[in-house]
Each structure stands twice: as C-alpha cells, then as structure tokens.
Amino acid sequence: MKRVIIGDVHGCTDELCALLDKLDLCAGDWVCFAGDVIDKGPDAVGTVARIMALRNQGVTVELVLGNHEWKFLRYMAGRKVRVCDEFIPLKDHCENDTTMHEFLLDAKLYVSMFNRDRPRFPGIVVHAGFPPDLKALPRAFTAREMLVMKPRDLRGANRVTFCRYVNPDGHAVQLGSETDNDVYWASTYNARFKHAFFGHQPFMPDVDKPWPTIIEAKQFPNATGLDLGCVFGGYLCAAVIDMYNTVSFVTVKAQQKYAAHYREEQPEQAARFPTI
Numbered sequence: 618m619k620r621v622i623i624g625d626v627h628g629c630t631d632e633l634c635a636l637l638d639k640l641d642l643c644a645g646d647w648v649c650f651a652g653d654v655i656d657k658g659p660d661a662v663g664t665v666a667r668i669m670a671l672r673n674q675g676v677t678v679e680l681v682l683g684n685h686e687w688k689f690l691r692y693m694a695g696r697k698v699r700v701c702d703e704f705i706p707l708k709d710h711c712e713n714d715t716t717m718h719e720f721l722l723d724a725k726l727y728v729s730m731f732n733r734d735r736p737r738f739p740g741i742v743v744h745a746g747f748p749p750d751l752k753a754l755p756r757a758f759t760a761r762e763m764l765v766m767k768p769r770d771l772r773g774a775n776r777v778t779f780c781r782y783v784n785p786d787g788h789a790v791q792l793g794s795e796t797d798n799d800v801y802w803a804s805t806y807n808a809r810f811k812h813a814f815f816g817h818q819p820f821m822p823d824v825d826k827p828w829p830t831i832i833e834a835k836q837f838p839n840a841t842g843l844d845l846g847c848v849f850g851g852y853l854c855a856a857v858i859d860m861y862n863t864v865s866f867v868t869v870k871a872q873q874k875y876a877a878h879y880r881e882e883q884p885e886q887a888a889r890f891p892t893i
C-alpha cells in the first residue's frame with residue numbers, strides 16, 4: 618500500500634499523466650493532492666478529470682484546498698473575485714458536469730495522515746502551511762462548508778491556505794512585503810501538528826548546477842515543500858511513503874514553461890529571496 622502526496626499541478630495534465638505513469642498506482646493506494654491543481658497552466662479540466670479517474674482504479678483520492686481552488690469555488694458561488702481567463706473552461710465544464718464541481722467542493726483544508734490505516738505516518742498535508750502563532754488547528758473543513766461560514770470564522774482556515782513568510786513575532790507577512798528579517802514559515806515549524814507536506818511556494822530546483830542533479834522536494838526539519846514549480850518550467854513532485862514509512866520522491870520535468878513566476882514580475886523581491 619503506497620501513500621503518495623503530490624505538489625501543485627496547476628493544470629499541467631501532461632506532466633501529471635507522466636508522473637502517475639511513473640508512480641504505477643494500484644487499487645488500495647492513497648493519493649493526496651496538496652492543492653492548486655487548477656489555474657496558471659494549460660488544462661485545468663483535464664487535470665481534475667485525470668485525478669478523479671484515479672478513483673476508478675480503486676485508488677483513494679483526497680484533495681487539499683489550494684488558494685486557487687478556493688478562489689474558483691468562491692467565483693462559482695457567485696462571490697466577487699478577480700476572474701482569471703483560465704476559470705472559463707473549468708466553469709463551463711463544472712456547469713455541465715456537476716461531479717467535477719462536487720469533487721472540488723469536497724476539497725479539505727488539510728488532511729491528517731495520522732488517523733489513517735497502519736502503518737500510521739505522523740504527517741499532515743496542507744496547502745500553504747502553519748504560521749507560528751496558529752496555536753490550534755481549525756477543523757478540517759471542506760470548501761463546501763467554508764463557503765457558508767462567516768468571514769470571521771474563516772480566519773484560521775485562510776491562514777493555512779495562504780501562509781508564506783513570517784516575521785520575528787511569528788505573524789504571517791503578506792506576499793510581496795517580506796523583509797530580510799522574515800523567514801519561511803517551514804524553517805521554524807516545530808511539528809506541533811506533525812510533519813507537514815505542503816505546496817503553495819514554488820521551490821525551483823537549480824537546474825543550472827553541474828551534474829549530478831538530484832531533484833527532490835524542499836526539505837525543512839519538520840516540513841516538506843512539494844511544489845517544485847512545474848507550471849513555471851520546474852518539476853512536478855510526489856512524495857511516496859512505503860509500508861515502512863520511508864519517504865522517497867518521484868519527479869517529472871515540465872515539458873515547457875507555462876506561466877511567468879511572480880518573482881519575475883517583482884525582480885526586487887527575487888533579488889532578496891533567491892529560490893532554494
């Protein structure tokens with residue numbers, strides 16, 4: 618029985634299919650997507666369809682809510698969001714195929730791995746992370762539940778879907794306003810909610826390094842970043858946990874660069890926070 622966690626796919630269906638071929642999943646295996654399976658990339662509909670099709674193989678599939686699914690689902694619920702062009706094909710598809718919309722609505726704020734079948738793994742899958750001042754986990758709400766919650770009740774939930782850098786006081790810093798004193802949340806995370814597998818932050822592997830280049834997830838003492846920037850021309854990455862609770866990584870190189878990295882749009886930030 619394999620347990621697999623996959624980082625941000627962002628509509629890169631070809632790379633997802635190649636990764637799933639490499640993973641060679643069987644009935645009884647468990648796969649959890651760390652969120653942001655849609656947007657930015659070429660084919661959100663194909664990606665979600667491929668993920669849903671895993672269930673026909675007897676694979677248990679779970680989806681953690683990424684900030685991009687959250688934005689899309691709020692848009693579908695008639696909320697005011699800045700509409701992205703890439704929402705349109707997915708919106709059209711979801712209107713005709715309610716099972717895809719339902720699948721996305723079932724996305725959870727996080728997925729605990731510890732309560733699953735043996736061998737238990739002391740891990741948790743979350744999209745963005747756990748800021749130091751988040752003392753207790755919110756409930757593992759589904760997106761469907763979150764859509765009917767009051768904004769004030771969503772505060773804790775939003776924090777684990779959006780968190781990146783944190784300041785020395787342990788408070789999350791807004792994207793783009795990081796200073797030299799701020800650190801990535803995972804570097805000081807103390808495992809209070811168990812080992813965290815997360816996406817959200819594209820850690821671009823340094824492919825210009827001389828060989829041998831071993832492409833692995835970005836490892837922190839108590840957390841593992843699985844987004845290796847596939848949609849930005851990096852890699853799609855899966856963590857695979859075997860029956861002895863040994864973790865290994867499987868990666869697929871992106872066939873092309875599908876989107877511009879936000880750091881390229883903000884060069885002054887890129888200079889201060891080089892990737893990896």
Ligand SMILES: [Mn+2]
Nearest residue numbers: 625653817818
């Ligand atoms: Mn993402």
